[in-house]
Amino acid sequence: MNALVENWHPDIPQDSHIELSVVVPLYNEHEVITLMYQRLTTVLTELAITYELVLVDDGSRDGTPNAISHLARQDPNITAVFLSRNFGKEAALTAGIEHAAGAAVVIIDADLQDPPELIPQMLDAWRNGADVVCMRRRSRAGETWLKRASAHHFYRLLNTISDVEIPADTGDFRLLSRKAVYALQQLNERNRYMKGLFAWIGLPTTVIEYDRMPRAAGITKWDYLGLLNLAFQGITSFSTAPLRFVMGSGLLTALLGVLFTLWIVTKALLLGDPVQGYPSLISMITILGGVQLLSIGLLGEYLGKTYYEAKQRPVYLVRDVLKRGKSVDNMTAYKNFSSIKKETYAPFR
Structure with a gap:
């Protein structure tokens, strides 16, 4: 046969x-x-x-x-x-x-x-x-x-x-x-x-x-x-690693922010050096804003996939x-x- x-x-x-x-x-x-x-x-x-x-x-x-x-x-x-x-x-x-x-x-x-x-x-x-x-x-x-x-x-x-x-x-x-x-x-x-x-x-x-x-x-x-x-479709369809990466980036950014704050306070108390507010403030706002927008965009990508799946439209x-x-x-x-x-x-x- x-x-x-x-x-x-x-x-x-x-x-x-x-x-x-x-x-x-x-x-x-x-x-x-x-x-x-x-x-x-x-x-x-x-x-x-x-x-x-x-x-x-x-x-x-x-x-x-x-x-x-x-x-x-x-x-x-x-x-x-x-x-x-x-x-x-x-x-x-x-x-x-x-x-x-x-x-x-x-x-x-x-x-x-x-x-x-x-x-x-x-x-x-x-x-x-x-x-x-x-x-x-x-x-x-x-x-x-x-x-x-x-x-x-x-x-x-x-x-x-x-x-x-x-x-x-x-x-x-x-x-x-x-x-x-x-x-x-x-x-x-x-x-x-x-x-x-x-x-x-x-x-x-x-x-x-x-x-x-x-x-x-x-x-x-x-x-x-x-x-x-x-390529992005493949990554987001078969892995949640980008979400974990963003979460890790958020934790690292928060830790660096705390360390930076402690450094400024220590420097002001011990050395009497006045805080240079404007440059450091703008830098922190820019960095945090970028991380937040990246995180929101990535969450939106995964949420968008859920949105399309929920509508149950045919594939073709x-x-x-x-x-x-x-x-x-x-x-x-x-x-x-x-x-x-x-x-x-x-x-x-």
Whole structure:
């Protein structure tokens, strides 16, 4: 029997004949879609297994929706998911994983920096018992030294302060077993840092190193501000260390203030030196004001996350789904997802 079939979960959705799903989130990637499709289908065809490509359009404003719609109508192995607007990559990944029906699910970016030719190696690791196969970047061609250095230090900082060990130097390029997919679907938070969620489920994980390539076409959609925001999202989603740091800073500032006050009093009583009020007063007010504003801002960030979670809005909304060249009723799809969750999450509770 095919090793992929042996690993199927008994509660796989109705498209249980699909052995491998490949999820590709896209946002303004019109230039690279054709090349991406050709390389993926070449690799997947050579595997001689049943597969599907789940292409998720995250509210693109170029020709991406038309391109993947055309592909979906020509190739019955493609499921095209169109989100109602741009919800961000984490939401697009969530949508792709929830629409994937394969026994194994591979996540890969459209820019081909992550070589599709590594998928057979990932499948081999999965056949050997791994529920999650992480792809660790050994090198990052086509990226500036600043981006490489900041990414290197960020992952190590995050692991230092996080309660969950998140594999360093890994992106979203990975394989998930059906068990891992069901486990992920139990995590309903709205503020999603997917790399952390992949690690949080704690299932058997294998790490494979590879060399990352430059973009095949187009330009990156991530600027430094966006990467900084994603990094802060990861830190605040998986650690309360910043709150403890601010509390420690407040205690240290208070202690220094007491010592400074004692020094001024002692100096005035013993040496008769009059207190120079204005400079010291302004300095103390500035320092304390800065610490207070930083503390309030950090508390506000965590409170804001609670605010968004309390509203219980969906992570994403779907405008349309094309499956086997035909439009799928979204409400029916949502009912199917709800049914899957109720029936298959019980073993993980």
